[in-house]
Structure formats: C-alpha cells, structure tokens
Amino acid sequence: MAILFVLLALAVLAVMAGANWYLWRRLFRDTTRAAGWVRRGGAVLIAGGWALAVSALVAERTGAPFWLQRVLAWPGFLWLALSIYLLLAVLAGEAVRPLLRRWLERRAPADVPVARPVDARHEETETVPSSARPGARPAPPEGPQDTGPTPQDTGSTLLAAPSRRLFVSRVVGGAAAVAAVGTVGYGTYGVLRGPRVKRVTVPLARLPRAAHGYRIAVVSDIHLSPVLGRGFAQKVVDTINGTQPDLIAVVGDLVDGSVKDLGPAAAPLAQLTARHGSYFVTGNHEYFSGAGQWVEEVRRLGLLPLENARTELPWFDLAGVNDIAGESEGQGPDFTRALGGRDTARACVLLAHQPVQIHDAVEHGVDLQLSGHTHGGQLWPGSLLAAAANPTVAGLERYGDTQLYVSRGAGAWGPPTRVGAPSDITVIELASKQA
Numbered sequence: 001m002a003i004l005f006v007l008l009a010l011a012v013l014a015v016m017a018g019a020n021w022y023l024w025r026r027l028f029r030d031t032t033r034a035a036g037w038v039r040r041g042g043a044v045l046i047a048g049g050w051a052l053a054v055s056a057l058v059a060e061r062t063g064a065p066f067w068l069q070r071v072l073a074w075p076g077f078l079w080l081a082l083s084i085y086l087l088l089a090v091l092a093g094e095a096v097r098p099l100l101r102r103w104l105e106r107r108a109p110a111d112v113p114v115a116r117p118v119d120a121r122h123e124e125t126e127t128v129p130s131s132a133r134p135g136a137r138p139a140p141p142e143g144p145q146d147t148g149p150t151p152q153d154t155g156s157t158l159l160a161a162p163s164r165r166l167f168v169s170r171v172v173g174g175a176a177a178v179a180a181v182g183t184v185g186y187g188t189y190g191v192l193r194g195p196r197v198k199r200v201t202v203p204l205a206r207l208p209r210a211a212h213g214y215r216i217a218v219v220s221d222i223h224l225s226p227v228l229g230r231g232f233a234q235k236v237v238d239t240i241n242g243t244q245p246d247l248i249a250v251v252g253d254l255v256d257g258s259v260k261d262l263g264p265a266a267a268p269l270a271q272l273t274a275r276h277g278s279y280f281v282t283g284n285h286e287y288f289s290g291a292g293q294w295v296e297e298v299r300r301l302g303l304l305p306l307e308n309a310r311t312e313l314p315w316f317d318l319a320g321v322n323d324i325a326g327e328s329e330g331q332g333p334d335f336t337r338a339l340g341g342r343d344t345a346r347a348c349v350l351l352a353h354q355p356v357q358i359h360d361a362v363e364h365g366v367d368l369q370l371s372g373h374t375h376g377g378q379l380w381p382g383s384l385l386a387a388a389a390n391p392t393v394a395g396l397e398r399y400g401d402t403q404l405y406v407s408r409g410a411g412a413w414g415p416p417t418r419v420g421a422p423s424d425i426t427v428i429e430l431a432s433k434q435a
Contacts, residue, residue, distance in 0.1 A: 026090045030169040049079035066261040069226040081415035089176035187417040194235035195410040195423040203431040206347040211315035212432040217245035220372020221409025225256040227416045229265040237268045247276045251372045252283025252353030259293045270301040278303045283353040284325035308334040316347035323353045339364040355390045362402045376408030376421030
C-alpha cells in the first residue's frame with residue numbers, strides 16, 4: 001500500500017510538473033525571441049505561485065499563526081484558481097493557433113518578404129523578387145539610385161519584426177491570460193459579494209395542511225477562514241434573516257480553522273432569527289478544525305447542534321446526523337440513534353452534510369434530506385469530479401420515497417472563487433399534498 005501511494009504521488013507530481021512547464025512554454029518561452037528577463041520572470045511567477053499555494057495549505061492544516069495564514073491564503077489560493085484557468089485557456093488556444101496562422105498566410109502579399117524562423121534565437125528572410133513574377137517590369141539598372149529603402153533596409157526591418165509564429169503565440173498567450181484573469185476575477189467577486197437566495201418548493205406526502213408553506217432556510221459550506229471572515233459571515237446572516245424563515249438549517253462546513261482563530265468571525269451567527277430556531281450539523285471540515293469545540297461554540301451562539309439527534313417540531317420531525325468524517329474520532333453518523341423509535345406517521349426532515357448519506361436516509365423512511373458538501377463543483381469543470389463522487393451535485397432529486405436537496409453552499413474552500421457554480425442560500429418551502 002505504501003509503495004502504491006508513493007507511485008501515485010510521483011505520478012501526480014509528474015503531471016503537475018509537465019502542466020506547469022507547458023504553461024511556461026506557451027506563455028513565456030514561445031512569446032519571446034530569446035532567453036531574457038521575461039522567461040526568467042515567468043518561471044519565478046509559476047514556481048512562486050505554487051510555493052505560496054502549498055504554504056497556505058500547510059499553514060491552515062498545521063494551525064500556523066493566524067496572521068501568517070492570512071498573509072499566505074489570498075495569493076496562494078488565488079493562484080490555485082488562476083493556474084486552472086490558465087491551463088484550460090492555453091489548451092483551448094491550441095485549436096485557435098492553426099486557424100490564425102492560415103488566416104495570416106492568406107492575407108500576406110506574394111511579394112512581401114516573409115520571416116522564417118530557423119531556431120529559437122535566429123531568423124532568416126526569404127524575399128521573392130518582383131521581377132521573377134510573370135508580367136513584371138524589368139528590374140532597374142544597376143548603379144546608384146535614389147529610390148528609397150534598399151532591399152537590405154527592408155530585410156533588416158523584417159528581421160526586427162516578430163515572425164508570424166511569434167505573433168500568433170503572443171496573440172493566443174495574451175488572450176489566454178486575459179481570459180483566465182477575467183474568469184477568476186469575476187468568480188471571486190461572485191463569492192465576496194455574498195450568496196444569492198434560491199427558492200425551492202418541496203411537496204411532502206405526510207406533511208399536514210397546517211404546515212403548508214413552511215419555510216426552511218438552508219445554508220451550507222460557509223467556510224469561514226483566513227480569507228472569508230467576519231464581514232462575510234455578516235452578509236450570510238443578513239441574507240438569511242432577510243428571508244424571514246420559520247427555521248434555519250446550517251448543514252456543515254461552517255469553518256476552516258480553530259475556535260481561537262475564527263471565533264470572532266463566527267460571532268454574527270448569534271444574530272440568526274427564525275420562529276422555530278436555528279440548527280446545526282457537522283461537516284467534514286469541522287473535524288479538521290476541532291469539531292467538539294465548534295459544537296460548543298455554535299451552541300453558545302444560539303444554534304442547536306443535532307449530534308445524531310432528533311427534535312419534534314409542531315408538524316414534522318427534524319433530525320440531524322454527524323458527518324462521515326467523524327468516524328475517525330468515534331463520532332460518525334448514527335441513523336438509528338437519530339431516527340429510531342419515531343412516529344412514522346409524521347413527516348421527517350434530515351440534516352446530513354454529505355449527499356452520499358441519502359441511502360441510509362431512504363432505509364430509515366426520511367421524507368427529505370438537506371445536504372451540502374459538493375459546492376456544486378465550485379470551479380468548473382470540478383462539477384464533473386463532484387458528480388463522480390456524489391449521487392446529486394446540486395438541486396432536488398428523488399430517491400424512492402425520499403427527496404434529497406443539495407445546496408451549492410454559501411462560501412468557498414481554498415480559492416474564494418466560484419465558476420459555473422454560484423453560491424446560494426436556499427429557502428425550502430414545504431408543501432402539503434392535502435392543501
């Protein structure tokens with residue numbers, strides 16, 4: 001097993017090294033005539049970006065001083081997102097290169113000298129004399145003539161201009177850089193401005209008529225961190241309270257860090273207001289951040305943790321199970337404890353961080369499971385990977401008699417950036433089939 005892990009790690013490192021060399025080649029080597037400060041600067045930029053990214057991840061996981069985590073997090077995590085979209089944009093540019101070269105060739109006049117690169121550092125020009133063309137006038141007599149620039153002058157000018165290949169590389173590389181920076185910039189703005197409200201109606205067969213229109217505000221994956229702090233938490237709280245819900249469900253991955261570092265950032269949660277209270281279940285990131293301490297902290301802030309537990313509300317049961325990651329600490333999900341012995345004539349809503357827990361929910365007769373965890377993929381094409389690991393990536397789906405709703409989450413892990421998976425807070429409006 002150890003050998004397999006080492007081989008897999010080496011393979012991943014080799015792929016990453018190859019991808020970064022390819023980026024450097026297309027963005028810096030192919031867009032310059034010779035070795036110089038641009039190529040060296042490009043190598044420093046790429047290597048430095050990855051050094052910051054790895055340092056940010058290590059600092060977060062090892063509990064480094066919080067000021068250091070904040071210094072490393074912004075540039076390091078943004079580089080992770082930028083490198084993804086630089087690579088995708090440069091790969092897309094491979095399809096554009098031959099088309100642009102053909103277009104330039106067709107537009108080039110037949111009697112214009114063409115620069116043909118011999119190697120990476122030298123170029124030669126080939127001039128097609130106009131006298132060699134059919135029907136051309138004879139060349140002027142030899143001797144001193146005041147006829148403007150000489151062929152040697154023209155050739156020198158052409159040697160100083162970029163070759164066609166160099167021109168194409170600069171256009172494609174520049175366009176790729178602009179596209180990647182624009183994509184990451186817009187995706188970061190989308191996270192920092194705060195999540196938008198999404199409304200979904202979910203009919204439940206066992207919900208009584210009196211509960212028709214009951215509203216549950218679902219928020220997951222807030223991911224308070226050295227990047228997303230107290231100001232972001234306040235935006236989330238204000239957005240939730242603005243929906244005037246009957247109940248608030250915080251479905252895991254609230255934080256990426258300790259209570260000591262992020263307790264002040266989480267303080268606005270004390271302002272959450274709902275008629276039947278606010279409830280919390282753990283996500284996998286709580287178990288990286290001291291789950292026991294965070295459970296007590298959210299309790300102090302006025303949220304009610306559901307640790308494999310159930311509470312009876314006026315018209316339905318609300319249950320919650322711990323995240324799967326808690327199994328490593330002997331605190332994993334216990335569906336029997338949370339759902340056993342209940343009145344099966346009543347509707348049941350379950351809070352469970354990961355969508356994969358739906359299969360246990362189906363076995364225990366749950367009507368609706370509310371989850372998060374996937375971020376909707378967060379950074380496209382991450383949705384493809386999320387779909388391979390989760391039964392539902394985002395939205396509402398039915399599994400037998402049980403429905404599963406997966407929120408894309410309010411925040412972001414790592415890069416404070418989302419592309420193709422905008423953040424949301426969902427207001428679930430329960431509908432009675434008897435209404």
